[in-house]
Amino acid sequence: GDQVEQSPSALSLHEGTDSALRCNFTTTMRSVQWFRQNSRGSLISLFYLASGTKENGRLKSAFDSKERRYSTLHIRDAQLEDSGTYFCAAEAGGGSGNKLIFGTGTLLSVKP
Amino acid sequence: EAAVTQSPRSKVAVTGGKVTLSCHQTNNHDYMYWYRQDTGHGLRLIHYSYVADSTEKGDIPDGYKASRPSQENFSLILELASLSQTAVYFCASSEKGTGNERLFFGHGTKLSVL
Numbered sequence: 001g002d003q004v005e006q007s008p009s010a011l012s013l014h015e016g017t018d019s020a021l022r023c024n025f026t027t028t029m030r031s032v033q034w035f036r037q038n039s040r041g042s043l044i045s046l047f048y049l050a051s052g053t054k055e056n057g058r059l060k061s062a063f064d065s066k067e068r069r070y071s072t073l074h075i076r077d078a079q080l081e082d083s084g085t086y087f088c089a090a091e092a093g094g095g096s097g098n099k100l101i102f103g104t105g106t107l108l109s110v111k112p
Numbered sequence: 113e114a115a116v117t118q119s120p121r122s123k124v125a126v127t128g129g130k131v132t133l134s135c136h137q138t139n140n141h142d143y144m145y146w147y148r149q150d151t152g153h154g155l156r157l158i159h160y161s162y163v164a165d166s167t168e169k170g171d172i173p174d175g176y177k178a179s180r181p182s183q184e185n186f187s188l189i190l191e192l193a194s195l196s197q198t199a200v201y202f203c204a205s206s207e208k209g210t211g212n213e214r215l216f217f218g219h220g221t222k223l224s225v226l
Contacts, residue, residue, distance in 0.1 A: 004154075033215060041200060043217040087154055089215070099170060100215065102147075102154035 004090050006103035013078045013110050021073045021106045023088035030091045032063050032071040033100065037085040046073070046086075058082075078110045115139065118203050118218035125225050131190040133221050135203030143206045144186040145215070146170070146178060148199040155202060161186055162208070193225045 003026040013019055023032065034046040047054050049063040049071065058076040071088055085107050089100040115138045125131045137144065143162050147155040157170030159178035167178040175197060177189040190197055203218040 031213065035215075035217075041220050041222075043202065043220075045214045045216060048214040089155075099157055099160070102156070104152075104154045 004088060004101045004103040006086075006088055006106055008106060009104070010107040011109070013075075013082075013108065015078060015080065015110060015112055017078050018074070018076050019078065020075070021086055021088075021108075023071045023090070023103050025069045025071075025090050027092060028068045030068075032061075032088055032090045034061055034071075034073050035087045035089065036082075037087065037105070039084065043087075075108075080110050080112070083108055083110045116203055116205050116216050116218040118201075118221050120221060121219065122222040123224070125190075125193045125223065127194060127225055129193050131193050131197075131223065131225075133188040133190075133201055133203075133223070135186045135188075135218060136184055137186075137203075137205040137216075138184065139205050139207070139216060140183070141205035141207045141216075142183070143208055144180065145204045145206075146176070146186070146188045147202045147204065148172070148197075149202060149220075150199050158188065158201075193223075195225050198223060198225045 005024045007022050031050045033048045035043050037043050047061040051065045053062040060074045063071045085105045087105045089102045117136045119134045145160040146158045149155050156172050158176050159170050161167045161180040164183050179187045201221045204215045206213050206215045
């Protein structure tokens with residue numbers, strides 16, 4: 001079936017550095033969402049994209065508008081509170097019943 | 113901000129027992145979902161609903177039933193709980209067709225089946 005592949009599976013950053021997470025899709029996707037899961041287990045919505053890019057503070061996400069087969073999440077000037085597990089989820093649309101397919105997550109640790 | 117409330121926050125159940133997880137949203141969203149998360153994994157869709165009194169099967173519906181008695185409420189029912197259903201369960205809601213179809217999650221229910 002349709003797959004969402006996230007990379008890297010784990011990432012360690014020092015405060016103040018920049019990095020990027022990526023999701024690849026095995027088929028064309030209609031939209032993508034990014035979430036952060038904190039240490040208490042809560043899932044927080046970061047972005048919803050049907051195309052293009054969105055930015056919110058130090059976070060910026062992009063969705064490949066041509067083939068619609070990958071998305072990225074850029075973290076600028078990483079802070080301790082950015083630590084958590086980041087999930088992307090994509091919607092195939094068409095006959096998929098509008099269901100989201102989740103990646104397996106990137107565990108991000110930001111250190112002083 | 114959107115609000116999705118789940119109850120209970122955690123539950124211990126015995127194998128073969130019946131478990132009901134409840135979800136309430138005040139977002140006026142049409143779509144509601146039940147996902148399960150297993151340790152170290154992403155979320156998998158169990159059931160979803162896009163209108164009251166109707167539910168749809170997700171990717172892993174076996175062993176689960178769902179009920180949507182109203183737009184605000186969506187329940188997940190385990191008629192005969194099994195060990196393999198130990199997981200964290202998340203309810204979510206979203207609005208479709210608006211161009212901003214973000215998924216809003218509840219805090220999750222940690223279910224342990226013994």
